[in-house]
Amino acid sequence: xxxxxxxxxxxxxxxxxxxxxxxxxxxxxxxxxxxxxxxxxxxxxxxxxxxxxxxxxxxxxxxxxxxxxxxxxxxxxxxxxxxxxxxxxxxxxxxxxxxxxxxxxxxxxxxxxxxxxxxxxxxxxxxxxxxxxxxxxxxxxxxxxxxxxxxxxxxxxxxxxxxxxxxxxxxxxxxxxxxxxxxxxxxx
Numbered sequence: 001x002x003x004x005x006x007x008x009x010x011x012x013x014x015x016x017x018x019x020x021x022x023x024x025x026x027x028x029x030x031x032x033x034x035x036x037x038x039x040x041x042x043x044x045x046x047x048x049x050x051x052x053x054x055x056x057x058x059x060x061x062x063x064x065x066x067x068x069x070x071x072x073x074x075x076x077x078x079x080x081x082x083x084x085x086x087x088x089x090x091x092x093x094x095x096x097x098x099x100x101x102x103x104x105x106x107x108x109x110x111x112x113x114x115x116x117x118x119x120x121x122x123x124x125x126x127x128x129x130x131x132x133x134x135x136x137x138x139x140x141x142x143x144x145x146x147x148x149x150x151x152x153x154x155x156x157x158x159x160x161x162x163x164x165x166x167x168x169x170x171x172x173x174x175x176x177x178x179x180x181x182x183x184x185x186x187x188x
Contacts, residue, residue, distance in 0.1 A: 002026045002097065002099070004099070007103050007104060008035065008103070008150075009057065009064070011037060012106075013031065013164060016104060023172045023180060027069040028072065028096055030074055035106050038057055039053055077091050078114055079114065081142065081143060086143060100175070101143065102168065103150055107127055108150065109150055116141060119132060130150055131151050137170055148164055169182075
């Protein structure tokens with residue numbers, strides 16, 4: 001069983017996975033590689049002069065793997081929350097179980113709707129439906145969280161990355177029973 005499963009490896013999902021794996025939690029990322037970030041160009045991402053969307057996604061995947069997250073290239077087609085865990089089924093027929101699930105599915109709330117997660121109309125251009133979350137990123141289903149565009153934040157990559165980190169910190173804190181902080185420092 002995974003501590004945290006994340007659906008989506010765009011800026012929100014990858015950022016969540018980096019924090020989760022780096023904290024020592026058993027982390028799974030399932031990604032169908034259909035996100036809009038693959039079609040983007042960034043000149044407004046803090047600390048990066050310019051980068052293509054494909055390069056940003058690939059770097060995020062490399063980084064989450066560096067910290068020990070397991071990456072599965074597949075499409076999550078179904079999920080069920082019961083008994084304090086979430087079971088995810090993929091298009092290839094694999095099943096995975098996790099204590100917590102973070103949905104970082106970009107423009108699509110379809111998997112959330114299958115789970116019974118409350119949704120509402122989106123406010124961003126081309127985002128018809130978003131997941132109804134509280135300030136922490138929690139949904140109405142226990143142990144199911146959402147981050148990024150699907151959770152109603154601005155579609156800008158840097159904003160969704162920050163939201164993924166925020167939600168991951170909240171999940172990590174809940175699992176560890178104390179507020180989790182991750183600060184790296186320069187080595188002298």
